[in-house]
């Protein structure tokens with residue numbers, strides 16, 4: 001089995017990106033794994049601090065490891081949006097493959113200082129763990145927002161990205177390039193799309209020379225995602241689209257069988273609904289044809 005760093009390198013050479021999907025229950029893991037296996041592409045599952053608290057940090061690590069080993073399949077685990085070193089150490093000890101160490105809400109000097117410390121501390125526990133740092137403002141909350149926050153002042157620059165990477169020695173950088181966490185209601189309805197600053201991505205890639213992650217990918221224009229990957233994005237995060245599909249699938253499953261109480265007879269509707277979204281996004285990130293209605 002190749003490690004995550006090798007797979008990212010391979011994806012970069014092939015001009016494709018690895019899909020990262022947030023999960024907060026085993027139904028979501030099942031859907032993500034099934035979609036990735038069907039397409040034979042590597043995949044990352046991620047859990048924020050809140051998601052880890054619900055599922056269990058060591059428990060999800062054991063579960064994902066068992067899938068990887070039993071099926072000899074490249075499914076990897078990321079500790080998404082981790083705001084303290086203590087939570088990072090917990091994930092490193094549990095065997096997570098990568099971590100998003102997110103102090104982007106702090107002033108940049110403090111973000112640099114603490115991220116550098118975290119890189120050293122986490123690599124001391126697991127030298128092969130990849131550490132991602134965050135700069136700029138892309139908002140918070142992978143949920144449905146009623147109004148759009150003004151993120152224009154928090155966009156990342158190539159100079160800032162280069163300095164941050166050189167000072168902290170992170171393996172992966174998450175810049176603010178027009179992306180945003182969560183979706184507006186109009187995006188859920190498909191009336192509007194997020195647009196990305198492709199030139200900014202290319203400039204940051206050239207200056208920072210590390211793997212780049214695009215957070216808040218839900219609701220982004222397909223063509224912009226393709227161009228962003230061509231410009232240097234290596235990992236794309238999707239969360240809100242899955243949460244919307246999860247809820248729709250559950251409502252559908254319950255409505256279809258109003259008297260059913262057996263979870264494994266109701267929940268396949270959720271798996272199907274989420275799997276469809278994951279499959280469609282994975283096809284796009286991996287340069288496969290995306291069919292209609294996907």
Ligand SMILES: [Zn+2]
Nearest residue numbers: 081215216237
């Ligand atoms: Zn994120």
